[in-house]
Amino acid sequence: MSSRTVVVTGLGATTPLGGDVATTWAGLLEGRSGTHLLQHEWAEPLPARVAAEVAVEPTTVLERVEARRMDRSTQLATVAALEAWADAGLTVKGDDVDPERLAVSIATGIGGMQTLLGTWDTQKERGHRRVSPFAIPMLMANASAGSVGLRLGARAGVHTPVAACASSNESIAQGLDMIRLGRADVVLAGGTEGVVHPLTMATFGQMQAISRRNDDPEHASRPWDVDRDGFVLAEGAAMLVLESLEHARARGAHVYGTVVGAGYSNDAHDMVQPDPRGLGQTAAMTKALADAGLTPRDIVHINAHATSTPQGDVTEALSIRQALGDDVDHVVVNGTKSMTGHLLGGAGAIETLASVLALHHRTVPGTINIDTLEPDLGIDVATATRPLGDGDLAAINNSFGFGGANVAVLVTNENSSDPRDPDASGAAAGSPGRTGESA
Amino acid sequence: MATTEEIRGKLAEIVNQVAGVNADDVQLDKSFTDDLDVDSLSMVEIIVAVEDEFDVQVPDEEAKNLRTVGDAVAYIERANA
Numbered sequence: 310m311s312s313r314t315v316v317v318t319g320l321g322a323t324t325p326l327g328g329d330v331a332t333t334w335a336g337l338l339e340g341r342s343g344t345h346l347l348q349h350e351w352a353e354p355l356p357a358r359v360a361a362e363v364a365v366e367p368t369t370v371l372e373r374v375e376a377r378r379m380d381r382s383t384q385l386a387t388v389a390a391l392e393a394w395a396d397a398g399l400t401v402k403g404d405d406v407d408p409e410r411l412a413v414s415i416a417t418g419i420g421g422m423q424t425l426l427g428t429w430d431t432q433k434e435r436g437h438r439r440v441s442p443f444a445i446p447m448l449m450a451n452a453s454a455g456s457v458g459l460r461l462g463a464r465a466g467v468h469t470p471v472a473a474c475a476s477s478n479e480s481i482a483q484g485l486d487m488i489r490l491g492r493a494d495v496v497l498a499g500g501t502e503g504v505v506h507p508l509t510m511a512t513f514g515q516m517q518a519i520s521r522r523n524d525d526p527e528h529a530s531r532p533w534d535v536d537r538d539g540f541v542l543a544e545g546a547a548m549l550v551l552e553s554l555e556h557a558r559a560r561g562a563h564v565y566g567t568v569v570g571a572g573y574s575n576d577a578h579d580m581v582q583p584d585p586r587g588l589g590q591t592a593a594m595t596k597a598l599a600d601a602g603l604t605p606r607d608i609v610h611i612n613a614h615a616t617s618t619p620q621g622d623v624t625e626a627l628s629i630r631q632a633l634g635d636d637v638d639h640v641v642v643n644g645t646k647s648m649t650g651h652l653l654g655g656a657g658a659i660e661t662l663a664s665v666l667a668l669h670h671r672t673v674p675g676t677i678n679i680d681t682l683e684p685d686l687g688i689d690v691a692t693a694t695r696p697l698g699d700g701d702l703a704a705i706n707n708s709f710g711f712g713g714a715n716v717a718v719l720v721t722n723e724n725s726s727d728p729r730d731p732d733a734s735g736a737a738a739g740s741p742g743r744t745g746e747s748a
Numbered sequence: 749m750a751t752t753e754e755i756r757g758k759l760a761e762i763v764n765q766v767a768g769v770n771a772d773d774v775q776l777d778k779s780f781t782d783d784l785d786v787d788s789l790s791m792v793e794i795i796v797a798v799e800d801e802f803d804v805q806v807p808d809e810e811a812k813n814l815r816t817v818g819d820a821v822a823y824i825e826r827a828n829a
Contacts, residue, residue, distance in 0.1 A: 374766075443789055443793075
């Protein structure tokens, strides 16, 4: 079956490093940390108090009334989606895209937890009559996809993959499939998470999954450093406008790169621990290569899942070696969670976005906070920003989730337009909440 | 005892807060749904806010009859009388 080429024509993000893609990308290149000690009173008794909250409050960007009908995760998703849409040169409900050929796939790992818990608090404290009638459509997992889909008038489909920390790589894989199969011409794909909350911090703390480096929070997320002690919970959202090459060319769109393949697997090993043999992770990468019709020789870069957990980082290094064989030597691996923290359901999207930009700008952001690299990893970890060579470039972004899901997304710089000055992008300036609606 | 205009003014603030409708548009002859574009779930929020603000009870079966701003103001006046 001939399959259609799927290109990336728009990017949007709101992260602990910045309220848009330009600021986030600059932060990644500078090696800036987005993690900090939580200042909330509720955090005081917790053993692990380091997190990465977004740099720009979504309520300062969105209209007040729309924001109050959205869970925080949907507020973040909306900010990123409108930036991506404007960045693609598209206007909301404009005539550049047939609504019947436009779909949305926005993942989340946990969803509207803050609304769920806040509403329950209201009911307990003030009675059922004070509960918001909007609570269910705000807290449901598909709230962000539904809200953004409604706003864009996307009629080809509205989807919400849920696979914990692999969720938004699934969104991108789904968008790729939809366009390849001819079910849509344009898919807004990405993920969101907004669950920095006493309950998540307490629970991840109980699991001993998150870092307790409270006295040195900016260095808490340190993938592959020997002193890593867990991930840093982050919030944020990232979105990519995926488009058939044909459709993008017909409207003269700027192209960042091409999504050429995806691979899925399930560890079927444990609910929260990776299989130490890395079989599932390896399979996801191998399947992505096969899907793309590429070989390990073609890969120059991997944005690793690299959450900064003792077991996870070592297992992933093994998996990368198994997937790439001897070709691992020419692959630059980084872990951008060292800067952004772990966006859970937004992680796949922000890291695929970073992979696309790394190829587009031929520059891989480094991995910060590595004082002493874990020995014998057998992979080339970039500890500082690293240039990539000329010619064709291909990269894999890995995302692995609780429950067992492994999803690898493979991107290339094929069809890429010349990089443009990020400051010249309309989406980089001002408030995406409003610029996105301007026509 | 608040005047009709005072009640209308406070109601207009609530409608603005909940639904983002310009407070100046919240006039007695306006229909919440047809003129002010207030959806049914927002109307539930407005009713609850009215109960808090004016210390009245608005049972769901009564709320259905409050089609215009004038209906709501009259209901509040009667309940406070």
